[in-house]
Amino acid sequence: MQSPDKEKFRDSIGTINEEGKRAWVFPKKPSGKFYEYRKIVSYFLLLFLVAAPFVKINGNQFLMFNILERRFNIFGFPFWPQDFHLFVISMIIGVIFITLFTVAFGRIFCGWICPQTIFLEMVFRRIEFWIDGDRGKQIKLAKQEWNAEKIRKRLLKWSIFLIISFLIANVFLAYLIGSDKVIQYVIEGPAEHLSTLLPLGIFTAVFYFVFAWFREQVCIIACPYGRLQGVLLDNKSIVVAYDHKRGEGQNGRKKWRNDEDRKALGFGDCIDCVQCVHVCPTGIDIRNGTQLECVNCTACIDECDTIMEKVGLEKGLIRYASEDEIEKKEPFKLTARMKGYIAVLIILIGVLTGMLFLRNDVEARVLRLPGQLFEHKENNIISNVFTYKLVNKTSQEIDDVSFKLRKYKGNIKLVSTQKDVIVPAQGLAEGTMFIEINKKDLTGDKNKLMIEVYSGDKLIETTTVNFLGPRSYN
Ligand code: SF4
Numbered sequence: 066m067q068s069p070d071k072e073k074f075r076d077s078i079g080t081i082n083e084e085g086k087r088a089w090v091f092p093k094k095p096s097g098k099f100y101e102y103r104k105i106v107s108y109f110l111l112l113f114l115v116a117a118p119f120v121k122i123n124g125n126q127f128l129m130f131n132i133l134e135r136r137f138n139i140f141g142f143p144f145w146p147q148d149f150h151l152f153v154i155s156m157i158i159g160v161i162f163i164t165l166f167t168v169a170f171g172r173i174f175c176g177w178i179c180p181q182t183i184f185l186e187m188v189f190r191r192i193e194f195w196i197d198g199d200r201g202k203q204i205k206l207a208k209q210e211w212n213a214e215k216i217r218k219r220l221l222k223w224s225i226f227l228i229i230s231f232l233i234a235n236v237f238l239a240y241l242i243g244s245d246k247v248i249q250y251v252i253e254g255p256a257e258h259l260s261t262l263l264p265l266g267i268f269t270a271v272f273y274f275v276f277a278w279f280r281e282q283v284c285i286i287a288c289p290y291g292r293l294q295g296v297l298l299d300n301k302s303i304v305v306a307y308d309h310k311r312g313e314g315q316n317g318r319k320k321w322r323n324d325e326d327r328k329a330l331g332f333g334d335c336i337d338c339v340q341c342v343h344v345c346p347t348g349i350d351i352r353n354g355t356q357l358e359c360v361n362c363t364a365c366i367d368e369c370d371t372i373m374e375k376v377g378l379e380k381g382l383i384r385y386a387s388e389d390e391i392e393k394k395e396p397f398k399l400t401a402r403m404k405g406y407i408a409v410l411i412i413l414i415g416v417l418t419g420m421l422f423l424r425n426d427v428e429a430r431v432l433r434l435p436g437q438l439f440e441h442k443e444n445n446i447i448s449n450v451f452t453y454k455l456v457n458k459t460s461q462e463i464d465d466v467s468f469k470l471r472k473y474k475g476n477i478k479l480v481s482t483q484k485d486v487i488v489p490a491q492g493l494a495e496g497t498m499f500i501e502i503n504k505k506d507l508t509g510d511k512n513k514l515m516i517e518v519y520s521g522d523k524l525i526e527t528t529t530v531n532f533l534g535p536r537s538y539n
């Protein structure tokens with residue numbers, strides 16, 4: 066157990082100094098095996114992130130979250146407000162999957178997959194290294210007077226950051242309003258679409274603020290997922306961890322000296338070079354133990370491995386490991402909690418698959434016109450008026466639409482100026498209809514009617530309505 070003094074680092078955040086001001090982090094440029102792997106993963110994810118709103122499957126945008134029109138596409142499947150339950154189940158599956166992953170592998174999502182980390186570490190930070198140089202040069206530049214060199218470097222960096230933020234904002238907009246609209250707006254010019262230019266400007270400003278200034282504070286202060294770590298992690302979770310048993314030995318860490326036998330003197334393998342601290346993008350010392358600021362970016366693993374290699378010690382002083390693995394040499398195994406999450410996940414995926422399978426391509430809704438009861442017409446005909454709404458979830462137009470009554474004899478008259486009801490692809494058709502039934506065919510004052518919707522001869526959907534009539538029929 067660590068003494069209260071050793072736990073003192075938990076009282077403050079590494080990026081806020083004692084006066085409560087922002088302590089700017091100047092991380093060293095990472096390098097090593099994991100960084101190379103992360104680069105490959107990042108290229109793939111960046112490509113996916115940028116391409117996803119522009120790729121189409123069966124005419125449907127691959128990913129779209131059109132909140133204003135309440136239309137969502139996930140992996141090319143269109144979800145309408147009527148499918149909200151499916152959308153919610155998909156989101157719950159996503160949350161449980163990330164929770165399970167976090168319980169098992171800590172914040173691996175933050176380090177490898179989160180767009181915030183990918184854009185910050187793999188795009189913006191690399192541009193910064195390219196323009197300002199590595200950690201030492203960046204610190205020097207920050208301290209130096211505003212001379213020609215500093216002005217040139219800052220202007221260049223901020224301009225590039227602004228352009229990239231603007232591009233990200235456009236991609237973000239494509240997720241929100243659809244890529245077709247974004248492309249159309251670009252072709253027609255911003256002057257034609259001033260109402261879209263404002264949100265685009267706001268998104269650009271937010272992305273610029275986040276990546277040029279707020280940076281790691283998003284992960285430390287703002288991200289709710291980061292806050293959950295304390296609840297989700299336990300001693301069996303695999304995280305980026307410092308092997309304190311090996312690193313501290315019996316007599317603690319000590320600077321490297323070629324002429325001494327550390328083992329015989331009881332010193333640990335940590336040579337206190339502080340490179341793992343210098344490379345950390347959230348400014349923490351992983352040797353203090355698992356901390357909420359750690360985004361599991363693996364930069365310290367790479368850095369420490371390089372140092373270990375240089376001094377001829379075994380790599381892996383900082384590595385992916387659980388607390389129990391370090392303390393008790395216990396290998397990773399599934400805990401009861403993980404098994405529970407897996408079971409829930411399998412059930413939910415089964416439910417979602419079943420629901421997707423049973424989902425109709427067309428959704429019909431027929432509702433009574435508000436405030437209307439029934440009308441008594443000539444020849445004992447009772448008439449009710451309804452509105453209908455047909456939602457076409459496919460990318461094919463549905464034409465020659467007609468409505469028929471099941472079981473009941475009667476007429477359905479559509480109030481329309483057009484001959485044919487057509488439901489456009491990914492669109493809806495709505496209108497008003499009268500249903501007329503002879504009084505003698507009704508069985509009470511409330512009659513449940515089933516309406517069949519046809520496209521040509523093909524039955525595409527059924528729905529029910531309540532048909533009202535007079536109380537007595539004798
Ligand atoms: S990089 Fe490794 S050896 Fe150097 S201080 Fe960190 S843990 Fe110790």
Ligand code: SF4
Pocket residue numbers: 305341344345346347348349350351358359360361362363364365366
């Ligand atoms: S402690 Fe290591 S893994 Fe965690 S954020 Fe810092 S460098 Fe990345």
